[in-house]
Amino acid sequence: MTRRAVVKGVGHYLPARVVPNVELETLVDTTDEWIRTRSGIERRHFAAEGEGTADMAAHAARAALANAGLEAGDIDAIIVATATPDLTFPSSATMVQQRLGMTTGFAFDVQAVCAGFVYALANANALIISGQANRVLVIGAETFTRLLDWSDRATCVLFGDGAGALVLEGADGTGDSRDRGILATDLHSDGSYRDLLYVDGGTATGVTGHLKMEGREVFRHAVEKLAQTARTAVEKAGLEEADIDWVVPHQANIRIIQATAKKLDVPMEKVIVTVQDHGNTSAASIPLALSVGAADGRLQPGNLIVVEAIGGGLAWGAAAIRW
Template sequence: MTIRAVVKGIGHYLPERIVENAEFEERLNTSDEWIKARSGIERRHVAAEGQTTSDLATRAAQAALADAGLRPDDLDAIILATSTADLTFPAAATMVQANLGMTRGFAFDVQAVCAGFVFALANANGMILSGQARRVLVIGAETFSRLMDWADRSTCVLFGDGAGALILEAEEGTGANTDRGVLSSDLNSDGRHRDLLYVDGGVSTGTTGHLRMQGREVFRHAVEKLAETAHAALDKVGLTGGDVNWIVPHQANLRIITATAQRMQVPMDRVVVTVQDHGNTSAASIPLALSVGYQRGQIKQGDLIVTEAIGGGLAWGAVVLRW
């Protein structure tokens, strides 16, 4: 018997405040045209004062539970991918657990920056395959607006806030690549490149700090590594880009998304793109895009999906799943 971790529900949440590119023209030497040409981003959502990452994550989790027709105590575990937890500790996932009224199981955070949701999915899949859990809520949630240097036009225009969540449940499969559920994953990191994308604050400095990025180098690594990790994950289950119904990539930059699709030989009409409306929401971007793609009617049961992401660390990876 083969066990698969199958998607049972999905949902997302975006803060009410929308910041259009034009707002940046008032205080920075930039323009709507410059931002769109560089990134494809037109607007992003920003959390309200006092609205935390766990607040956003809770709303997305509630939407996923409603979609699945489940109650919080039907869950065995919560894994929350985030780099912007409410506090240094405890884990924001435990705050979501409390907010939901979940009185059993366990909850913890995963931190792999923009690749966090891919790492969280792989962890959830492993727990289900090992029998540690039968039903896992996997969330990506961020309030990156709290890490921005609002005088740095090269970074502050790129990021937004939001959350997405899905529920994985153990089901019997045949062991073939036609099964529904998570089919494979490929995870990587290389700490030698940590200075390309990082936050200059933390426990060692006693400050929250701001996001710092070497944009050209991150772009180069992203284009190179994202297609490689996607192909590696597909190869593990004997599939190719031609078998893919949808690429649901990390939504960082439209040029990166386009270049990765070209390297995978997948046309852009089979790529879910939300970066124009959300900006880069880091670990939240893939579950947000999955949820939006599902609501649009793009993603349907039986579709083969590849998710791939790269973030600070550098950390990168891909997951292949059948919806």
């Protein structure tokens, strides 16, 4: 028997405030057409004043628990992927633990920016396989709009806030690619690309800072690295690209999504796209898209799903999951 981390539930949360592209025309020198053409984004959600990353993460967690038919007390561990914690410490995960009323188990954050959710999945998978935990709540949550430079029209129009969550549970499988659950993960990073995508703040500067990005270079690296890591995850699972039922990518930019799908020889009809409604929600984008795809019936039990993401670091990775 092989231990697998199986998806038992999924859920998400989006702030109430919806910001269409036309509203941004009043804030920065841009147009709805410019944003749509270059990114595919039509609208995004902004967190309300006083609404934080841990608040949104807790909402998504409750939705995922309800979807799984579980309660907070059934969970052994919480992992929150975020680059925008409410506080330097404690971790957002422990804040979610408190909001859910959990007094047992353990909780911690993972920071790999937009790739954070894939990294968190890999960590949760390892905890379950090793026997350290049986049920793990994996959350991606971001208030990325609070890192934006509103005078930089190339970046400020791209991001939104939100949270998504999965409940993973240990189950015995046969050890082959027909098992349900996480079949394989593939993680990478290369710090030599730090200056392509970063925030110019932190303890070194004493300020929160703003996001800085070399868009063209990030695009070039994203397409190449996302296609390769997705392909590797599928190969590690003992499968081929033709076996993929759905690709659920990091929702950064429709052009990146389309170019990566083309490299994988996967038609866009098999790609779940939510960037038009959410913008780039960093570590929250994949679980948000998974939740949307599950809710509308596209993701079905037995489907082979590939998730892939790249973010600042650069850090990137993918996972092959049997839904």
